[in-house]
Amino acid sequence: MPETPMITIEAVNKFYGIYKALDDVSLDIAAGEFFSLLGPSGCGKTTLLRSIAGFDTPSTGDIRIDGQSVIGTPPNRRPTNMVFQNYAIFPHLDVEENVAYGLKRLKLDASEERRRVGAALDQVRLGHLGKRRAHELSGGQRQRVALARALVMRPKVLLLDEPLSALDKKLREEMQVELRSLQKAVGITFILVTHDQYEALALSDRIAVMFGGRIAQVATPKEIYQRPTTRQIADFLGGMNFMKARITGETATRLSVETPRFGGVTLDKPLGFNARNGTATIGIRPERLRVLWDDAKADFEVSGRVIDRHYFGEITHLIIDVPGMEQPLSVSETNNFGADDIPVGDAVRLAYDPDALVALSD
Numbered sequence: 001m002p003e004t005p006m007i008t009i010e011a012v013n014k015f016y017g018i019y020k021a022l023d024d025v026s027l028d029i030a031a032g033e034f035f036s037l038l039g040p041s042g043c044g045k046t047t048l049l050r051s052i053a054g055f056d057t058p059s060t061g062d063i064r065i066d067g068q069s070v071i072g073t074p075p076n077r078r079p080t081n082m083v084f085q086n087y088a089i090f091p092h093l094d095v096e097e098n099v100a101y102g103l104k105r106l107k108l109d110a111s112e113e114r115r116r117v118g119a120a121l122d123q124v125r126l127g128h129l130g131k132r133r134a135h136e137l138s139g140g141q142r143q144r145v146a147l148a149r150a151l152v153m154r155p156k157v158l159l160l161d162e163p164l165s166a167l168d169k170k171l172r173e174e175m176q177v178e179l180r181s182l183q184k185a186v187g188i189t190f191i192l193v194t195h196d197q198y199e200a201l202a203l204s205d206r207i208a209v210m211f212g213g214r215i216a217q218v219a220t221p222k223e224i225y226q227r228p229t230t231r232q233i234a235d236f237l238g239g240m241n242f243m244k245a246r247i248t249g250e251t252a253t254r255l256s257v258e259t260p261r262f263g264g265v266t267l268d269k270p271l272g273f274n275a276r277n278g279t280a281t282i283g284i285r286p287e288r289l290r291v292l293w294d295d296a297k298a299d300f301e302v303s304g305r306v307i308d309r310h311y312f313g314e315i316t317h318l319i320i321d322v323p324g325m326e327q328p329l330s331v332s333e334t335n336n337f338g339a340d341d342i343p344v345g346d347a348v349r350l351a352y353d354p355d356a357l358v359a360l361s362d
């Protein structure tokens with residue numbers, strides 16, 4: 001993190017009547033970062049984004065952009081620009097007119113304005129469609145116009161509110177790749193609001209996961225996925241198998257536990273961990289359990305019986321009943337070796353790496 005963050009959110013609370021939409025939110029976002037606010041519907045992510053943009057005002061706390069407090073500064077005087085989910089482009093104007101719209105108040109001379117519009121359209125690969133009317137564009141092209149219209153203003157921070165959620169799956173995935181390379185090319189800070197964990201994992205340098213108006217964890221995509229600190233975060237980012245384990249030892253940073261079927265392990269202690277009745281919740285992701293075929297052996301094994309099987313094309317989900325465990329284990333196995341053909345009722349052995357186990361706060 002450089003000395004002065006591009007964005008500082010400091011102890012922000014936002015009330016709607018007695019309802020607390022943002023609850024003591026503090027956050028630093030670096031210049032040039034692709035940062036995502038991720039969480040379920042109603043967690044407050046849009047309220048936080050709108051507060052950075054200036055469309056909402058925090059009830060208490062401060063927001064600084066590039067070192068300056070922006071509380072009381074209207075949206076159009078902040079060094080930010082927002083791209084909305086529904087594009088908000090003018091259907092009766094052509095692409096160039098749409099992109100030039102916000103520039104009008106800068107009263108640039110005509111050639112400078114044309115140059116900036118052309119550059120913004122080239123950035124989103126729409127240079128060839130400048131004269132096309134907006135209503136004649138596809139959804140993906142409209143989204144690019146909306147991006148160009150924001151970029152042409154040369155903001156320090158681009159705010160994106162679920163910008164891809166109206167697109168179909170294939171187009172959304174293409175636009176995700178483009179959004180990522182666009183951000184790297186222009187080099188400005190992007191803040192993305194999304195409820196789609198894959199989108200956040202694929203695009204971001206860092207992610208803040210939010211629940212109930214609070215920030216639950218801020219980390220890189222890999223850390224958030226592999227080292228979630230709470231059960232709620234682990235669950236929100238794809239399925240995880242959970243088990244209760246007895247705590248056998250504890251230091252400031254490490255936790256030793258005795259698990260029902262995964263033996264005794266020592267794990268990193270999550271931030272803010274509180275033991276209840278001497279037990280901890282331990283998790284392992286379904287793809288970190290591998291089927292052991294035939295006589296294959298592994299250093300760490302757990303065995304059970306297949307009670308259900310779900311085919312997903314490239315992978316199969318196996319549900320395995322393991323004696324002594326409260327919940328069946330969910331296993332995600334590639335179909336390269338025939339996991340899609342394992343009969344329900346068969347006994348299976350599973351290999352795991354103890355490093356894949358994580359301790360979680362409840």
Ligand code: ATP
Nearest residue numbers: 016019021039040041042043044045046047048195
């Ligand atoms: P979504 O993905 O559904 O937009 P979100 O995480 O972005 O959800 P917010 O839009 O920030 O959530 O809303 C957070 C909470 O604040 C919600 O419970 C919402 O109903 C409430 N809220 C938002 N705006 C207002 C408002 N203007 N007046 C009253 N309550 C509001």
